[in-house]
Amino acid sequence: MLGDLWAGTYTDNVRVQSYETLVxxxxxxxxxxxxxxxxxxxxxxxxxxxxxxxIRTPSALQVRQPLRQTSTRAGRYGAxxxxxxxxxxxxxxxxxx
Numbered sequence: 001m002l003g004d005l006w007a008g009t010y011t012d013n014v015r016v017q018s019y020e021t022l023v024x025x026x027x028x029x030x031x032x033x034x035x036x037x038x039x040x041x042x043x044x045x046x047x048x049x050x051x052x053x054x055i056r057t058p059s060a061l062q063v064r065q066p067l068r069q070t071s072t073r074a075g076r077y078g079a080x081x082x083x084x085x086x087x088x089x090x091x092x093x094x095x096x097x
Contacts, residue, residue: 004092023067 007014015036022029030045044051049064 023069026067
């Protein structure tokens with residue numbers, strides 16, 4: 001999608017992160033993300049939901065939740081999503097954002 005286009009064009013500045021991959025291996029993905037940003041790894045990144053800082057955004061409740069496999073629901077729908085997957089792949093293949 002558009003993020004993939006930017007990541008391919010601006011390889012040093014844009015990274016596309018798959019939430020599913022992040023949930024599957026959070027420590028590895030968080031380390032890679034921090035390295036991409038030239039930031040050191042901190043164990044606190046693995047328990048971000050426990051940070052005591054104030055959050056003043058509409059997503060404040062989500063920020064306080066740990067990563068969960070239940071947030072990756074697309075797999076539950078199996079073949080029902082195949083037409084959408086095909087359309088998205090075709091759009092990607094033809095260079096549409």
